[in-house]
Amino acid sequence: MTVIPLMAVLAFMQRRGFIRIRQEVLAALFFWALVSDATSQPPQKQVDEYNAQTPKTVIELQQFRKTSSIAIRKSTGPEGTGTLINLNPRINTWYLLLLQWRESDGVEAYHLENPAPATQTLLLDPDYPAGIVIHSPKETHRCDLWSVSSGSDLAGAADSGRTYAPLCGERLLLRNKTEGHKTTLEKVTDLLRNHVWQGEKITTFVREKFYQDAFLNTSENIEAPKPSTGARPCPPGAPARPLTGARYAYHFLLAQELGIDLESDTGEKVLVGRWYSARGLPGVFVSVIKPSLVAEEIVERQKKQVNPLDEVESNALVYMVAFDLDMVDLGFEMGTEHPRVDWSARVLDQTRDKTLPGPDGIGTLEPLVMTGLLSPARRERIAATFVGGFKRYPGAFRWSGLALKNHGSHYGFIEHGTVLSKLQPGLATVAVFEDGTIDLKTWTERDNADLAKIRHARQNGVPIIEYDPGSENSRVGVMVPRWGQGNWSGSADKRFRTLRAGLGLQTYEDRRFLIYGYFSAATPSAMARVFQAYQCRYALLLDINALEHTYLAVYRHQDSELSTRHLIKGMSVLDKTKGGQVIPRFVGYPDNRDFFYLVRKANP
DSSP: OOHHHHHHHHHHHHHTTOHHHIIIIIHHHHHHHHHHHHTSOOOHHHHHHHHOOSOOOTTTTOTTOEEEEEEEEOTTSOEEEEEEEESOTTTOOEEEEEEEETTOSOOEEEEEEOSOTTTOEEEOOTTOTTEEEEEOSSOEEEEEOSSSSSSOHHHHHHTSOOSEEEETTTTEEEEOOOOOBOOHHHHHHHHHHHHSTTHHHHHHHHIIIIITTTTOOBOOOEEOSSTTTTOOOOOTTOOOOOOBOGGGTTEEEEOTTBOSOBSOSSTTEEETTOOEEBTTOTTEEEEEEOGGGBOHHHHHHTTTTSOOOOHHHHTBOEEEEEEETTTEEEEEEOOSSOSOSSOOTTSOGGGOOTTSSSTTSOSOOTTSOOOSSOOHHHHTTEEEEEEOOOOTTTSSOSSSGGGGSHHHHOOOEEETTEEEEOOOTTSEEEEEETTSOEEEEEOOGGGGGGGGGEEEEEEOSSOSEEEETTTTEEEEOTTTTOHHHHTSSSOSSOOOOEEEEEEEEEEETTEEEEEEEEEEEEOHHHHHHHHHHTTOSEEEEEEESSGGGSOEEEEEEETTEEEEEESBGGGGGGSEEETTEEEOBTTTBOBSSOEEEEEEOSOO
C-alpha cells in the first residue's frame, strides 16, 4: 500500500459521507501506510542520482525522497502545478514545496518544517488545489496557502522577515533565508580565506603566534585542610568517576572561569575530577581536571600511542560537562553559512574533480534554507547548545590515505534526515537515529545501509578515542600522534597547542552520558589522556582556537523566562542583550555556524 492509493480511498469515503471513519480510523491507516512506504527501498533512479559523479542539486542528493504533484489554481483563475517533496519520509521533518504557475516560467520554492514529525504529515490532494493537507491521528486539516492572488498565507510568511514563520495555525513552519551573526574574528578569517591570496597561511601564522595559550586557564593543586573537606559523595545519577591519581583525591582546583553554577558549598574550589550537579539542571554534571592529575595507569596504557605532554598542557585546566542521555535528546542545526558544501582548499589536485562544484556534485544547498537558529518548536525544552565543528575550508584531508579517498574525505553532515554532505568512511561521526539513539563512531561503508534512519549526523576528522566492537574495548585513535595525517591543526610539521573542544560518549551502569570537554590549552594527545581517564568509549574533536568556536551554554526555564549560563564566563560576550535581557546565541538569533542542541525529553 502506498500513500496515493490510500488518498483515493479517503476521498471516496468522504464523498460517501463516512466522515467518522475518515477521521478516526482511516487516519490511523494512513500513518500505517506512510511508515510502510517510508521503509521501502528508494527508486533506482534516485539511488543512481545520489551516486552519480555529476553536477546535481541538493534535491537529487536525497535518494529516499518522496515526490507528489497536482494541478493547482488560484481563486482568480491562474493554474499551475504544485509539487511536494518529503526529503526523508522516515524522518518526516523537512519538505520542499515547489509552485509553478502557467503564467510564469519561474518556480517558487518554499522550505517547510514539520514541527510534529511523529504525529502529522503533509500531502497534496488532487481534490484540494488551493493548498496542502495536514494529516494527524486526530484530524485532517486543509491549509489554504496560495488560492488568494495577493496576500496569501504563504506569501505573507515568506515576506514576514521571520527566520521561522508559522503557517496553518502553527502546524507548520516556513524556513526563511536570513543572515547569520559573525564575530569580528570570523569575518576577518573568512575574508582572508575566501578573498586574499595565501590567506590561509596568514590565518595559520596569526593562530600560531597569537592564539597559542591565549585562553590558558591554570590552577595550583590545593590540598584540603582535612580529607573530609568538600568530600561529598558523587551526586546521584552522576557518570563514572574519572581515573585520577590517588594522591589527588582530596585536592581542590580553583575553577575561576567556570560559568555554570554547581551544587557545592566550596565556591570556586572543586575537587579534582569529582562530578558536581549543575544547579537547577537535572541530569547535567560538571567536572574539572588537569592532564597531569590523570591516573598513572592511563599514562602507562597510552605509552607510544600519544605524544609526550609538555608542562603547559599538562597543567592546563579541562572543564567537562556531562549530559544524561535518558533525560535529553540531541539535535543538529546548520549555520546560515557554515559549513559549506563546496570544495575545501586543502584537497589535493589529483583528488579534485574540476567538473564538479563540490565533492558531492553540489556547490550550494539552495533551495533549502539553513537558519543557524533553534526551531521555536524546540525552544521550550532547550537544555544546552554547543558549536558543531570545523568549517568546510579545513574540513578535508591533505595528508594520509584519507586525502586520497573520496575526493579528500570531506566531513559530512545530515540534518533532519536530509543529506547535505555525504558521510565519509573512516571519519569520526556523531549520529542521531530516528528513534533518538545517539552514537559516536567511526563511519564505515557498511553503515550506509542505515542512512535512511539517520536523523542528524556531523563528522569531524578522525577519532581521539575509538571503540573496537570485537574486543569491546576503547583505545587511543591511531592518528592522535600524527599531526598532518590526523588533520588536527592544518600543519604537517608543527605541533600546535591551543584551546580545543571535544565530545565523548560514556556508558556507566546501563546509562549513557554525552560528555563535552573544554581544553584550555591542549594537543590531541592531552585530549586523549583526559577522555580515556573519563572512561569514554569514543571521543572526537569539535573545533579549536577561540571562545566562539568552543561555545557551550546551558539553560534554565524560570517563569517563562530563559536563564543562560555559559561553561566559561567569557563566552557570555557572544550573546546579545536587549533591554537588559540576554538573547543567547543559536536560541535567540541566527548564527553563521552550525551547532548541536540538547532538548529535554517530553517524558524522560
